[in-house]
Amino acid sequence: MTAQRLPRTPKRLDAIPGRSAHDEQNLAMIVSLASEVTILRARLDACERLLIAANIFSPHAVDTFSPDPAAQQAREHMRLHSMNKIFRPLQEAALADLAVLSQPADPETQL
Amino acid sequence: MSGIVEARAAQAHSMIALPTHDELVEQLFVRDLKLFVAQTLEPVQQQIATRLEATIPPQSTNDPVAALRGQMEEVESFKTWLSLKRETQRQLWAAVEDCVERQADELEALARIENPKGSLTIDPDFKAPAYITHGDIHLMPGGNAYDDGSLLQGAVMDRGGAVYMLGRNGGMLNDLRGQTAMAHLLTIAPDLEPARILDMGCGIGTSTVPAAQCFPQAEVHGIDVGGSMLRYAHARAEHLGAAIHFSRQNAEKTSFADASFDVVYSCATLHETSPEALVNILAESRRLLRPGGMAIHLEVPLLHTFGDLWQELSAELEAQYNNEPNWRGALSVDYGQLMRAAGFTDVRTGYQATAFNARTAPKKFGDTSDGVFRSWFVTSGKV
Numbered sequence: 131m132t133a134q135r136l137p138r139t140p141k142r143l144d145a146i147p148g149r150s151a152h153d154e155q156n157l158a159m160i161v162s163l164a165s166e167v168t169i170l171r172a173r174l175d176a177c178e179r180l181l182i183a184a185n186i187f188s189p190h191a192v193d194t195f196s197p198d199p200a201a202q203q204a205r206e207h208m209r210l211h212s213m214n215k216i217f218r219p220l221q222e223a224a225l226a227d228l229a230v231l232s233q234p235a236d237p238e239t240q241l
Numbered sequence: 242m243s244g245i246v247e248a249r250a251a252q253a254h255s256m257i258a259l260p261t262h263d264e265l266v267e268q269l270f271v272r273d274l275k276l277f278v279a280q281t282l283e284p285v286q287q288q289i290a291t292r293l294e295a296t297i298p299p300q301s302t303n304d305p306v307a308a309l310r311g312q313m314e315e316v317e318s319f320k321t322w323l324s325l326k327r328e329t330q331r332q333l334w335a336a337v338e339d340c341v342e343r344q345a346d347e348l349e350a351l352a353r354i355e356n357p358k359g360s361l362t363i364d365p366d367f368k369a370p371a372y373i374t375h376g377d378i379h380l381m382p383g384g385n386a387y388d389d390g391s392l393l394q395g396a397v398m399d400r401g402g403a404v405y406m407l408g409r410n411g412g413m414l415n416d417l418r419g420q421t422a423m424a425h426l427l428t429i430a431p432d433l434e435p436a437r438i439l440d441m442g443c444g445i446g447t448s449t450v451p452a453a454q455c456f457p458q459a460e461v462h463g464i465d466v467g468g469s470m471l472r473y474a475h476a477r478a479e480h481l482g483a484a485i486h487f488s489r490q491n492a493e494k495t496s497f498a499d500a501s502f503d504v505v506y507s508c509a510t511l512h513e514t515s516p517e518a519l520v521n522i523l524a525e526s527r528r529l530l531r532p533g534g535m536a537i538h539l540e541v542p543l544l545h546t547f548g549d550l551w552q553e554l555s556a557e558l559e560a561q562y563n564n565e566p567n568w569r570g571a572l573s574v575d576y577g578q579l580m581r582a583a584g585f586t587d588v589r590t591g592y593q594a595t596a597f598n599a600r601t602a603p604k605k606f607g608d609t610s611d612g613v614f615r616s617w618f619v620t621s622g623k624v
Binding site (some may be wrong): 137149 | 262266270271314315321327328331332336342374376381387562
């Protein structure tokens with residue numbers, strides 16, 4: 131990892147009316163993720179094209195690839211891992227709502 | 242898509258930071274996201290603005306842009322669009338900084354030039370004016386005057402500038418404004434053979450090199466507030482074969498003698514200053530010119546040429562959220578009046594057709610804009 135030598139945060143970022151800091155943070159993270167996915171896909175595409183050019187596999191090898199049972203299991207695990215990672219905030223929010231609704235009623239606040 | 246393309250061979254000019262595969266894709270992502278924001282999302286906001294504008298009674302306000310802005314700020318998608326637009330700019334600099342930092346040592350080595358044709362003078366006690374230090378122009382972290390003793394900020398501005406302009410200003414050379422300023426000179430004074438030329442607010446010299454190319458016999462100078470940028474400008478010009486003398490100076494009051502230049506020009510500098518500095522820079526360009534000399538100041542299209550309220554609001558937002566300190570001031574003044582007040586004669590204001598090569602470009606100058614990037618606003622005057 132290269133050490134950062136240059137500043138990364140610009141001086142003066144005027145607030146946009148109606149946008150919270152939280153909104154801005156979320157948007158910045160989404161854009162960064164979209165950037166990473168775009169880079170990843172381009173890199174994968176470069177790998178495929180290089181492998182085809184080197185006659186390592188045929189042009190349709192990826193699209194016609196059929197994983198064996200062990201590979202299928204491993205890939206299912208990867209997909210599940212991704213789901214849990216990406217949608218964790220939704221699960222946490224739902225669990226928090228459930229926890230509130232599941233608390234026994236407080237007799238002092240009951241009429 | 243001209244300019245930046247996904248081919249490493251097309252990325253090269255002498256000093257520019259070269260991206261890896263992943264860095265180039267990241268920069269292209271930023272470029273494409275900027276285009277998406279401008280060409281897909283913004284037209285919808287423009288349509289919303291048109292509908293809201295129709296609900297504002299004509300007599301109800303003296304400031305229709307502010308009235309429209311107030312209405313738009315109630316629209317959720319407008320705020321998201323504005324946030325995303327700014328975030329693309331932040332992503333741009335982050336992507337380019339990674340690319341530059343990775344090859345910092347190579348760039349510094351390239352900048353060590355044995356027998357330079359030009360020169361570099363950095364005043365260590367230089368104080369940048371407030372309009373530069375108040376906020377980082379174009380959101381470039383550290384700002385234009387940043388100086389850590391290296392040339393890295395200049396390298397960031399070079400590569401970032403080419404991505405920022407979406408390749409529409411001469412690809413990786415980013416030099417069409419300088420070519421256009423020289424084309425204007427050849428349009429209005431074809432017989433002038435300048436011996437000394439000064440570029441005010443030269444940055445990394447993208448607009449200065451065209452002057453040296455167009456007038457190879459002339460002694461060409463470039464001044465700017467940024468130490469890192471000037472170090473890079475010097476190395477870049479040397480690698481491009483241009484003999485240019487760079488110095489760190491404030492364009493409002495330079496150290497040059499009275500009547501010491503034949504041509505003084507600036508390219509998109511005035512909107513990055515202040516209303517007071519703009520007047521001072523015009524006066525300084527007048528002071529520096531010999532009798533018969535020409536001043537040329539090139540800018541982005543003036544606000545009244547945009548033609549509708551949304552374009553004015555969009556420009557105002559660009560100024561505020563992209564830190565353009567004198568956008569409204571520089572794009573709404575009466576340049577003819579200011580140039581005459583500064584003492585110039587034969588004052589011209591209008592639009593010069595964008596030149597890819599000042600010598601061979603059509604010498605087209607007139608009252609109307611051909612559109613952004615197809616022509617540039619220019620004011621010029623003679624001493």
